[in-house]
Every structure is written in C-alpha cells, then in structure tokens.
Amino acid sequence: xxxxxxxxxxxxxxxxxxxxxxxxxxxxxxxxxxxxxxxxxxxxxxxxxxxxxxxxxxxxxxxxxxxxxxxxxxxxxxxxxxx
Amino acid sequence: xxxxxxxxxxxxxxxxxxxxxxxxxxxxxxxxxxxxxxxxxxxxxxxxxxxxxxxxxxxxxxxxxxxxxxxxxxxxxxxxxxxxxxxxxxxxxxxxxxxxxxxxxxxxxxxxxxxxxxxxxxxxxxxxxxxxxxxxxxxxxxxxxxxxxxxxxxxxxxxxxxxxxxxxxxxxxxxxxxxxxxxxxxxxxxxxxxxxxxxxxxxxxxxxxxxxxxxxxxxxxxxxxxxxxxxxxxxxxxxxxxxxxxxxxxxxxxxxxxxxxxxxxxxxxxxxxxxxxxxxxxxxxxxxxxxxxxxxxxxxxxxxxxxxxxxxxxxxxxxxxxxxxxxxxxxxxxxxxxxxxxxxxxxxxxxxxxxxxxxxxxxxxxxxxxxxxxxxxxxxxxxxxxxxxxxxxxxxxxxxxxxxxxxxxxxxxxxxxxxxxxxxxxxxxxxxxxxxxxxxxxxxxxxxxxxxxxxxxxxxxxxxxxxxxxxxxxxxxxxxxxxxxxxxxxxxxxxxxxxxxxxxxxxxxxxxxxxxxxxxxxxxxxxxxxxxxxxxxxxxxxxxxxxxxxxxxxxxxxxxxxxxxxxx
Numbered sequence: 250x251x252x253x254x255x256x257x258x259x260x261x262x263x264x265x266x267x268x269x270x271x272x273x274x275x276x277x278x279x280x281x282x283x284x285x286x287x288x289x290x291x292x293x294x295x296x297x298x299x300x301x302x303x304x305x306x307x308x309x310x311x312x313x314x315x316x317x318x319x320x321x322x323x324x325x326x327x328x329x330x331x332x
Numbered sequence: 333x334x335x336x337x338x339x340x341x342x343x344x345x346x347x348x349x350x351x352x353x354x355x356x357x358x359x360x361x362x363x364x365x366x367x368x369x370x371x372x373x374x375x376x377x378x379x380x381x382x383x384x385x386x387x388x389x390x391x392x393x394x395x396x397x398x399x400x401x402x403x404x405x406x407x408x409x410x411x412x413x414x415x416x417x418x419x420x421x422x423x424x425x426x427x428x429x430x431x432x433x434x435x436x437x438x439x440x441x442x443x444x445x446x447x448x449x450x451x452x453x454x455x456x457x458x459x460x461x462x463x464x465x466x467x468x469x470x471x472x473x474x475x476x477x478x479x480x481x482x483x484x485x486x487x488x489x490x491x492x493x494x495x496x497x498x499x500x501x502x503x504x505x506x507x508x509x510x511x512x513x514x515x516x517x518x519x520x521x522x523x524x525x526x527x528x529x530x531x532x533x534x535x536x537x538x539x540x541x542x543x544x545x546x547x548x549x550x551x552x553x554x555x556x557x558x559x560x561x562x563x564x565x566x567x568x569x570x571x572x573x574x575x576x577x578x579x580x581x582x583x584x585x586x587x588x589x590x591x592x593x594x595x596x597x598x599x600x601x602x603x604x605x606x607x608x609x610x611x612x613x614x615x616x617x618x619x620x621x622x623x624x625x626x627x628x629x630x631x632x633x634x635x636x637x638x639x640x641x642x643x644x645x646x647x648x649x650x651x652x653x654x655x656x657x658x659x660x661x662x663x664x665x666x667x668x669x670x671x672x673x674x675x676x677x678x679x680x681x682x683x684x685x686x687x688x689x690x691x692x693x694x695x696x697x698x699x700x701x702x703x704x705x706x707x708x709x710x711x712x713x714x715x716x717x718x719x720x721x722x723x724x725x726x727x728x729x730x731x732x733x734x735x736x737x738x739x740x741x742x743x744x745x746x747x748x749x750x751x752x753x754x755x756x757x758x759x760x761x762x763x764x765x766x767x768x769x770x771x772x773x774x775x776x777x778x779x780x781x782x783x784x785x786x787x788x789x790x791x792x793x794x795x796x797x798x799x800x801x802x803x804x805x806x807x808x809x810x811x812x813x814x815x816x817x818x819x820x821x822x823x824x825x826x827x828x829x830x831x832x833x834x835x836x837x838x839x840x841x842x843x844x845x846x847x848x849x850x851x852x853x854x855x856x857x858x859x860x861x862x863x864x865x866x867x868x869x870x871x872x873x874x875x876x877x878x879x880x881x882x883x884x885x886x887x888x889x890x891x892x893x894x895x896x897x898x899x900x
Contacts, residue, residue, distance in 0.1 A: 284753060295533075296533045296534070298651055299534050303651075303749075305647060310420070310516075311420050312532070314532070314646075314660075314750055314754055315749075316751060
C-alpha cells in the first residue's frame, strides 16, 4: 500500500482523504479554518467544475464549495480505495 | 436590555428573530455600516427588550466585513443567544467557545434539532450543557418548537468560567466535546442528498439549472398574466372604468383638475395606460400592470431562496462569472436585481472586495431590468410580438456580458475566490415564503406608489406649462438623430429617473413602431438609474463610484441604442 498525498483539485470525484496541510499564508488558512476546513478533517470530493472551476467537498455531512486556487493548496492524504 | 442573536451564517437566526419579535418587527436597515443588521423588540416578562439579528459569522476574529460588524456589535450587547446548527455542531462550536470566553451571558439555541434525527446524529443534551456551562435549548425555528422554552431560559443565561484559548487549542477542546456528546450513525443517502449532489456536478447540474431557470421564468409569466387577465384587470374594466367616466363628466370633461386626475380621454372608453391621470394610469400602472409581476416574481424568488438552490447556482456559474470579474456568488444579487435594483445593490455586500461590488452594482444597474420595467415591457411590447421582447432581453444580456468582460480588465483591485457552504435542500415553508412575499410586496407598494403619483403629477404639470416642447426641441438631435425616436420620447427618458414603469408607459401614446419601442425600452432599461437606485448607488459606492457607474450607463445606453437603431 502506498500512501498518496495530493491536493483537493487532483482528487477524483468520490475519493476520500484526510487534510494534512493547508499551504499558503495565514490569511488563507484562517478563511478556510473558519469554515472548519483544517488539518485532521476527513473530506470526500463531491464534484468539480470544468476549466479550473470550484471544487465541491463534503465534510461532516456539510457540502462546501472552494475556489480552484484555494483548493489547490489544501493537501490531502488519500484513503485506500475500497472495492 | 439588548439581546444579540449570533451564530454562523445560515443557521436560522433570522427565523428565530421573527419568532421572538413576532409581528411587531421594526425592521430597519442601518445605514453607515458596511453590512446591515435588523432590530426588533420582544416582551420579556414586563420588560420590553431589544433583539438584534446580527450578521452571520464563523469566527469573532473577523475574516470578512460581516464578521467585523458582528464583532463590533458584541461590545454593545447584554445577552447573546448563540444560534447553533445542531447538524454541524463541531464547526458551530468554534464561535460558541469564542463567545463563552468573553465576559457576556450566553444561552445556546440548538437549532434545526429535527434534522439531527433524519441524519442519524445523536446529541446528549445534558452532557453538552454541563461541558459548556450554559443553558442549551433545542429548537426548530421553522415550526416554532422550543421557542417558548428558549424565551423562558433567557434569564438563566450566564457567562461561565472558560479559559481563553488560541485557535488550535480551541479546536482541540471542541474535538473533546464532540467526542463526549455526539454519536453519528451512518444513514443511506436520501433523495434530497442525491439531488444535492447531482445539482453541483457539471453536466447534471447544468441540466438542472436550465430546468429550474426556464420553469421559474414560465411560472412567473403564468402567474403574472393570470393575475392581470383574470383578477386585477377585470376589476378596473368592470368597476373602476364606469366610476372614472362619471367623474369625467362631473368635471366637465376638461380643465385643470380633469387633466391631473383623469388625463386624456378620447370618446367613450378609458384608456388606462395612455390617459395619464392620477386616478387612471396612476392606479392602473402600479396595480394592474406591475403588481401582478411583483407578486409572481417574489413568490418564485422566495421559493428558490428557501429551497437552498441559489448557492448551487452560484457554484455552477462561478467559472462564467470570473470572466466578468466576479465570482459565482454575484449571481444572487443579479437575480435579486430582476425584482428591484435597490435590494440587489444592497446585496452586493455579500461580495468580499470593493472591485467586485463596483462591477456587480454597475452591471445590475445597467443591464438587469427590474420587475416593474419588465412588466411594462411585456405589457406594451408583448402585444407587438414575442420576438421584440426577446430582442430587448437578448440585447441586455449581451451588454451584461461585454460590459462585464471590459470591467474585469479595467476595474482596479482583485476578485477573491469562491468559498461558501452549500446548505442542504429544504422544502420551503409556506408560512415563511408568504411572509417574505408580503414584506416585499408591501415594500413595493409603500415605496413605488408615492413616486408613481409624483411622477404623473410632474408630467401633467410640465405638460400644462408647455415645458415638454422646449426640452424635446433641445434634445431632438440625440433622440431623433441617434436613437430614431420621435422627439417627444425624451420626456419618457427624463421621467425614467423617477420611475421606469411610468416612463415605459409614456411611450405608449406616442404611436411608436415596434422597432422604436424596442430601442426606447432598451435605452430606458440601461440609461440613467431610477432615483431609488441612484441613491443606493451613492450610498454603497460613494460619490466617485456612483458618478463612474452613471457615466458608464449614459454612454453605454446611447451607444447601444444608436447601434440598435442603425442595425435593425
């Protein structure tokens, strides 16, 4: 089993993982943290829009839409895909 | 005493607010602040206390202007009712702990309590009360469940001993609370959740958006036309017309008073659109032409707002809106603008940067026609054929896009990225939908009718004094030369500053061709804002911003009007 660490934008729809890091400045981190998006949280990718559109994730049974640039800086450790 | 209702955005604060303050809500938007709030009063025992509906905030360490307002207001309150979304306890507790660290009595309303059961969430209330050290009351604001208990518990609000923590320590503390009070059992996806997922996927979401918007449009038209054709229109024809005819002969069919009250009547029939008296057009235009569409539009908007669809539309539109220098959330003020530009421009406050607010407000005031204007365009131009109405809408849409793209490159500043919580779908509650509809219709009647009367009075006085002729001759080169309209049409353009609906009505007696009516409608829609919009632009954008917007408006309106005249 190899652990894969990628950003939210590279996740496939339906994949789940745990946030391990938010790259970038304090401003971005505090905007995301205010909505509960922070290291340690388990997220599932619901969807993403074409042409660098926002990424939609589900976290604690709540859906959130995150702009592409921000989503690109949220780093996730993927869960092993189950059959 | 001052009670503050505080909590994350979209947890039901305003519904609790209206439950607490009941019908005697004094809803006032305070100018001067960046984001408005609402206050009302409630009886607590014998005392009359003030209740304030504070804008939603995720944290007291402000990351947005709304949160800054929330933080400032906290200084002035005596008690906080912290409204918490029970289905997302973990995130909501962050603000709760921040509030408990302050030296102010707090009581927690654990709202959306009914939803926890459907979603397999089990919260141990006694344990939560013990850990937080304040009263925790489960509520369902939409049905009123728990509100009495909440009111009874207000005197028990206290400020418990709570250590002041930094951000990370607070999350650790929350983690431990959640561990102790919350159990979540896995539930299968409900159809609402499946629909929720489908509506934010690019393909299925696009199809759903198209279905929603197209059916919304046709439902608004159906309701509006039915009200006009079967309910309000016949009242005027059957009951009011004979009264007017009697009054007309009583006044001798002519003279100053006749001119002002009844206007121009030819023969035996009252033409309610063209006569332009206070008691004829002054009543017919607002009640029989505009009001039906106002009712239809705001009913539909209320349903869309309460269902939770609009944030999903914002997500879908995000990529497109970025091309216009905005992000997806700007679609919400834009949709509001189809009702009235004034609340739409106020709603641009939900956008984060000044640049976005300027672009959104400019695009709304130029290219988004309000319901009153649209009703008149449908009423007058619709008779000549649907294709002409389509040309007006098509032109406005193209202007919206092109102007947005230009502003994106020209306007200074930056456009931040979209970051929003998408609420679950909910079935709209009739009570709240109708209440909101009534408030908006009432607002329309209160604000529009006096101005409509004023406009018609001014028109008649100017007409009697013969001032119109002078203005018409002076502006003839532009109006006739550039726009191809008869020179008298300038009066309508001037009156457009007061009310756009009356202004379109003024085009009716001019015997315009369909093409002229199209040009006139487009220019009226785009040119100078009506006085209410003008004032709100001034307040929201400042003098410089308002002058910029107005300048762009006049120039673009003349260019587009001239082009339309030349091309088609």
